Amino acid sequence: MTFVQPTSWPEALEARAATPEAVAVAGGTDVLVELNFDRMHPGALIDLSHVAELRGWSRENGQIRVGSGLTYDQIITELAAELPGLAMAARTVGSPPIRNRGTIGGNLGSASPAGDCHPPLMACGAQVEVASTSASRSIPIGDFFLGPKRSELRDDELIAAIWVPKATGPQVFSKVGTRNAMVIAGCSFALALHSDERRVGTGIGSAGPVPLRAEAAERFLEGHLEETGAWETRPSLSDSVMGRFGELVAEAAQPIDDVRASAAYRRHALYVLGRRALSWCWDEYSEPGR
Numbered sequence: 001m002t003f004v005q006p007t008s009w010p011e012a013l014e015a016r017a018a019t020p021e022a023v024a025v026a027g028g029t030d031v032l033v034e035l036n037f038d039r040m041h042p043g044a045l046i047d048l049s050h051v052a053e054l055r056g057w058s059r060e061n062g063q064i065r066v067g068s069g070l071t072y073d074q075i076i077t078e079l080a081a082e083l084p085g086l087a088m089a090a091r092t093v094g095s096p097p098i099r100n101r102g103t104i105g106g107n108l109g110s111a112s113p114a115g116d117c118h119p120p121l122m123a124c125g126a127q128v129e130v131a132s133t134s135a136s137r138s139i140p141i142g143d144f145f146l147g148p149k150r151s152e153l154r155d156d157e158l159i160a161a162i163w164v165p166k167a168t169g170p171q172v173f174s175k176v177g178t179r180n181a182m183v184i185a186g187c188s189f190a191l192a193l194h195s196d197e198r199r200v201g202t203g204i205g206s207a208g209p210v211p212l213r214a215e216a217a218e219r220f221l222e223g224h225l226e227e228t229g230a231w232e233t234r235p236s237l238s239d240s241v242m243g244r245f246g247e248l249v250a251e252a253a254q255p256i257d258d259v260r261a262s263a264a265y266r267r268h269a270l271y272v273l274g275r276r277a278l279s280w281c282w283d284e285y286s287e288p289g290r
């Protein structure tokens with residue numbers, strides 16, 4: 001097997017162009033499992049872990065440009081204030097060694113419907129910046145995933161960064177699995193209140209072939225908050241509003257029965273997660289002085 005270890009972004013793109021059949025490796029927490037279980041036999045590996053350009057993040061025009069090589073650990077320690085939903089999701093990933101090695105770019109690259117970064121990125125309306133030696137392009141997160149483990153990324157492209165708008169209101173993420181830690185989600189849900197734009201964002205994980213948005217739930221809550229003036233007055237939300245929101249989240253899912261959960265359980269859990277996420281976000285929003 002050829003092992004290529006570029007030390008700069010241009011070199012990495014050159015390597016990608018020269019060996020389109022190669023598999024890129026960032027933290028290796030997905031790729032190494034595939035190799036160890038003999039499920040993958042690439043002729044070449046391109047190790048991205050020495051490409052410094054991928055490991056940083058910056059603030060640009062109200063957005064955070066998150067380098068694809070940022071680890072979960074870095075997201076938690078460096079970006080919790082600006083991207084609270086993503087940081088909350090990062091805290092639920094694997095174990096300390098996995099959070100120390102695993103990257104946001106690798107989560108997107110694997111394109112598993114259960115990837116924990118995906119729901120908060122959907123709820124925030126993130127954009128994925130990808131590049132080849134000839135061009136770079138920006139893909140809305142909702143268009144990035146094509147199916148289980150399939151994405152828009154072409155053979156000659158790498159993920160450079162993910163652009164995420166800075167939070168302007170509360171954001172939460174939660175997931176359900178068979179135990180509290182080291183668990184791939186049976187289903188997951190993220191909610192973001194974009195209070196500056198009076199917009200609601202959602203993301204559903206592990207309950208469809210790709211990460212989904214609960215668009216009817218978003219419209220319902222936006223309508224309610226607008227009609228009642230609640231964005232300004234911040235009153236308590238009634239049980240019926242929270243319940244309806246949960247129902248619409250559950251209705252947006254496209255779950256299947258598999259080893260992690262039944263479709264019926266996933267739908268029920270999403271009702272609970274949707275309702276709970278709204279109560280957490282709204283409690284934070286309606287706190288006096290916030």
Ligand SMILES: Cc1cc2nc3c(=O)[nH]c(=O)nc-3n(C[C@H](O)[C@H](O)[C@H](O)COP(=O)(O)OP(=O)(O)OC[C@H]3O[C@@H](n4cnc5c(N)ncnc54)[C@H](O)[C@@H]3O)c2cc1C
Binds near residue numbers: 027029033048102
């Ligand atoms: C024990 C264990 C527990 C885990 N727990 C969780 C969990 O709770 N939640 C969760 O979501 N995941 C979990 N995972 C899966 C994994 O850790 C994540 O998907 C992680 O984000 C992968 O990142 P990585 O950098 O290790 O990716 P890698 O393994 O290096 O790569 C993964 C894929 O992405 C591609 N890739 C990587 N970087 C780029 C790039 N810049 N451009 C283009 N393609 C790229 C690779 O070619 C490969 O196809 C777990 C894995 C293990 C082994």
